[in-house]
Amino acid sequence: MHIRSLKLAYFSPTGTSASVAGAIAQGCGLEAEHIDLTREPVRAHPVRLGADDLLVLAVPVYSGRVPVLLEGWLKGLSLNGAPVACVVVYGNREYDDALLELSDTVREQGGAVVACGAFIGEHSFSSTEYPVAVARPDAADLAKGQEFGRKVLDTLNGLDSAQAARIIEVPGNRPYKELKPRGPLDFIAVSDVCVECGTCAELCPVGAIVDGAYTETDGSKCIMCCACIKGCPERARTMKEGFATDIARRLAANCAERKEPVWFF
Numbered sequence: 001m002h003i004r005s006l007k008l009a010y011f012s013p014t015g016t017s018a019s020v021a022g023a024i025a026q027g028c029g030l031e032a033e034h035i036d037l038t039r040e041p042v043r044a045h046p047v048r049l050g051a052d053d054l055l056v057l058a059v060p061v062y063s064g065r066v067p068v069l070l071e072g073w074l075k076g077l078s079l080n081g082a083p084v085a086c087v088v089v090y091g092n093r094e095y096d097d098a099l100l101e102l103s104d105t106v107r108e109q110g111g112a113v114v115a116c117g118a119f120i121g122e123h124s125f126s127s128t129e130y131p132v133a134v135a136r137p138d139a140a141d142l143a144k145g146q147e148f149g150r151k152v153l154d155t156l157n158g159l160d161s162a163q164a165a166r167i168i169e170v171p172g173n174r175p176y177k178e179l180k181p182r183g184p185l186d187f188i189a190v191s192d193v194c195v196e197c198g199t200c201a202e203l204c205p206v207g208a209i210v211d212g213a214y215t216e217t218d219g220s221k222c223i224m225c226c227a228c229i230k231g232c233p234e235r236a237r238t239m240k241e242g243f244a245t246d247i248a249r250r251l252a253a254n255c256a257e258r259k260e261p262v263w264f265f
């Protein structure tokens with residue numbers, strides 16, 4: 001089949017899912033239209049595809065699932081038989097049910113899942129003190145991303161239509177892993193090296209940091225993505241000692257062994 005256009009949709013507060021998606025687009029060899037779901041206004045726009053538009057959809061794994069805040073945008077997708085490559089990026093612990101959930105959702109929205117992949121990105125909670133999958137995706141991961149993109153295009157070239165693609169089996173369980181309800185979060189410390197540049201507010205995907213009050217974070221909106229911590233040019237934002245550093249410490253101790261990207265066609 002002939003692919004008319006490539007759309008690259010990703011949610012990526014700390015940039016790893018976007019990097020993987022970019023490598024996949026390179027491998028596809030097509031000019032991509034970027035749909036950056038990290039930006040709140042973009043998530044308000046429903047996307048409609050035709051049967052010969054390819055969608056590469058890349059999201060990070062949050063607690064073994066697709067990030068909850070994408071639910072509304074995903075349910076608004078109108079895919080009309082379009083081929084979709086589903087990609088999850090996880091922090092070297094596990095992707096659990098996220099890839100299954102993403103591919104189920106795409107099918108429910110009328111998409112034809114033609115490929116699935118799970119890649120590794122530096123863990124959102126990784127720090128100098130508690131390093132987890134540091135600097136991933138690295139060159140080898142991005143080369144794998146390109147290879148995945150080439151394979152997606154080769155697969156589609158060999159089909160009459162995306163509907164003719166095999167049903168892809170991916171790891172995971174239904175019902176998906178239960179998400180524990182969480183009260184307001186309070187885990188970010190802001191030191192006095194903060195120069196109130198506002199980068200944190202620009203990077204926050206959920207508007208938890210408001211202009212002019214950069215030392216405060218609205219714990220009822222915060223999703224723990226850590227974009228503000230990792231993106232602070234002054235390194236003024238860190239995790240407070242407590243439940244979040246406990247998780248980071250555990251991850252650094254238990255998830256040190258390198259995992260590799262996998263894909264399913």
Ligand SMILES: Cc1cc2nc3c(=O)[nH]c(=O)nc-3n(C[C@H](O)[C@H](O)[C@H](O)COP(=O)(O)O)c2cc1C
Binds near residue numbers: 017060064090094121
């Ligand atoms: C709230 C939250 C939950 C996470 N849960 C998982 C998980 O279950 N398994 C895992 O391996 N990584 C997990 N991660 C790490 C991210 O999946 C990983 O760092 C990813 O590369 C971040 O993507 P981004 O750079 O596109 O934001 C979690 C991160 C956050 C913020």
